Amino acid sequence: MNKDRLKKILLIVLTGFGVLLITTGSYAWKTFTSTITNIQEEIDYQKNQKRLENIDLEAGEPISLLLIGVDDPGEEGDPYQRSDALIYVTLNPHTETTHMVSIPRDTYTEIVGHGKKDKITHSYAFGGTKMTIRSVENFLNARVDYFVKVDLRGLEDIVDAVGGVEVNNDFKFTYHDITFEKGPIHLNGKEVKEYTVMRKDDPRGDFGRQERQRKVIKAIVEKGTTLTGLTSSISNFEEIFAAIEDNVRTNMDLEAMWNIQRNYQDSLNHIVEHEISGKGGEINKTYYFMADQEKLKKVSKELNKQLEK
8 A cells, every 4th residue: 555656746746847857958858748648547537627627727726636556456366456545635825735635445435436335445446547536526525636546566666766765753663574663764665665555563553554655755745845855866767757657647738747846836835634534344244444424524624625615
């Protein structure tokens, strides 16, 4: 359930590409435009498309972004991929604020277009990007303007291409023979993958894992907001673009990416994190996470407030 790549996307969209392109020149620009063309994914989603036609990115109109981390297909006889990581983000340059909420993969909710309730992680298996977006919108009662989907199998390549990330780890733990000390630590691609997936030894379970994932996202964003943060990656831009092309899909076109990078950086001045409160339970011997509906309404209200809805 790694969102490390998701953070890489925030780096690309909000900060990194602008600095990277200016610094590396026309060859990087040609490589970049080719990459963007190859990662486009259109979805047959009329409501979303009508909304996109009216967004004024040059004026810094608040927008929402859904980060989707897609996991490996299942074992033997289970070929389906699932949305193993879902992070909903609002960007508001007017308030200079970004709001971020992770949706637990086992959340029991309506899978819009499938005709029944199930774990939200199954929305991707049942109906791909479109069904995932519609289910998230229904669950949060908040619109999704853009999406960035990342195949989690390419996580290590993306993280290593940008030189790794720095995070402040809350407690010491060992996972898959890698020990993560308490305090500030540097993580490479393989380490980030293990760092963000562990949950059984975390006192907060899946919520602790979500918090670590958000830390990694913020670390990449902070790294990308300064030229020095990208200096070590300049010589690796071909590697970065290749990793993106292989593992990322989005409905943002070149113009949207450029305008977001240019006009939405102030949104990163203050990042607010939300959690979906609730409790675990079983239905027909299957574990689900049941969101607290009253608290969910408060989160939804705050997200829509940031979207100036």
